[in-house]
Amino acid sequence: MPIELYNRQGHSCFMFTDLCDEGGDVVQSNQFLIVDGDTGAIIDPGGNLAYSELYLAMTRFFPPQQLTAIFASHADPDIIASLDRWMTTTASAKVYISRLWERFVPHFCKPGKTTGRVVGIPDAGMRIAVGHSELVALPAHFMHSEGNFQFYDPTSRILFTGDLGASIVSGNDAKLPVTSLAGHVPRMEAFHRRYMVSNKILRLWAQMARRLPIDMIVPQHGAPMKGAAVQEFIAWIEQLPCGVDLMAERDYAVPA
Ligand code: FE
Numbered sequence: 001m002p003i004e005l006y007n008r009q010g011h012s013c014f015m016f017t018d019l020c021d022e023g024g025d026v027v028q029s030n031q032f033l034i035v036d037g038d039t040g041a042i043i044d045p046g047g048n049l050a051y052s053e054l055y056l057a058m059t060r061f062f063p064p065q066q067l068t069a070i071f072a073s074h075a076d077p078d079i080i081a082s083l084d085r086w087m088t089t090t091a092s093a094k095v096y097i098s099r100l101w102e103r104f105v106p107h108f109c110k111p112g113k114t115t116g117r118v119v120g121i122p123d124a125g126m127r128i129a130v131g132h133s134e135l136v137a138l139p140a141h142f143m144h145s146e147g148n149f150q151f152y153d154p155t156s157r158i159l160f161t162g163d164l165g166a167s168i169v170s171g172n173d174a175k176l177p178v179t180s181l182a183g184h185v186p187r188m189e190a191f192h193r194r195y196m197v198s199n200k201i202l203r204l205w206a207q208m209a210r211r212l213p214i215d216m217i218v219p220q221h222g223a224p225m226k227g228a229a230v231q232e233f234i235a236w237i238e239q240l241p242c243g244v245d246l247m248a249e250r251d252y253a254v255p256a
Contacts, residue, residue: 002016016030017030019046028174028221033062035061041067044160045070045079047078051082071128074101074162080108140162149162164219164237165188166192197242
């Protein structure tokens with residue numbers, strides 16, 4: 001069962017947390033459905049593990065064949081490896097992904113399947129209509145992918161952050177929004193130290209994020225953050241050393 005993150009006046013956001021929660025060898029991940037009136041879009045629909053379950057679970061809220069847009073934060077397997085099947089399911093949905101990956105994602109598909117259906121998002125980001133609402137593709141490069149976007153929904157004031165804000169929890173625990181950051185940091189820290197590229201990037205992001213009214217930060221792995229946890233997360237991530245900040249000679253030694 002998905003959780004309803006928002007539902008008001010014909011605009012709703014759903015989060016699926018437990019579609020490929022097999023424990024152990026697969027990282028828990030979230031998929032998202034945005035419905036505005038009679039228009040539907042998905043964000044980070046996942047890989048082949050999630051496809052059938054997401055398709056079925058979604059039918060209660062929106063007919064999957066009628067989706068008009070597929071948003072991908074970046075090009076990793078848990079984000080978009082199911083693209084071939086979504087291209088078939090939806091006759092004409094466009095896939096929005098960084099221009100850096102525009103010519104890479106066709107590798108997930110059978111020849112010709114993506115022709116004319118990939119929209120490369122420029123580095124500066126863009127605004128994309130979803131029914132009468134819009135999603136803002138926000139630059140989030142190097143967090144962690146080189147060409148990376150987050151999706152901000154001004155109607156629900158939800159920021160879908162992709163890998164930023166990810167926590168390592170079970171599909172069930174991912175359903176429970178975190179309202180205070182302190183106890184949550186241990187579930188996020190190791191991931192961010194290794195998967196985020198540098199503190200400079202995190203500081204630039206924090207500056208941008210503070211300019212937006214954000215009610216909820218919803219990552220692609222783990223639990224959403226809301227209430228006080230939103231600003232606490234921005235402050236925490238802003239000061240976190242990570243990625244190249246922590247790399248040294250010892251990390252580039254030829255294995256014995
Ligand atoms: Fe990734």
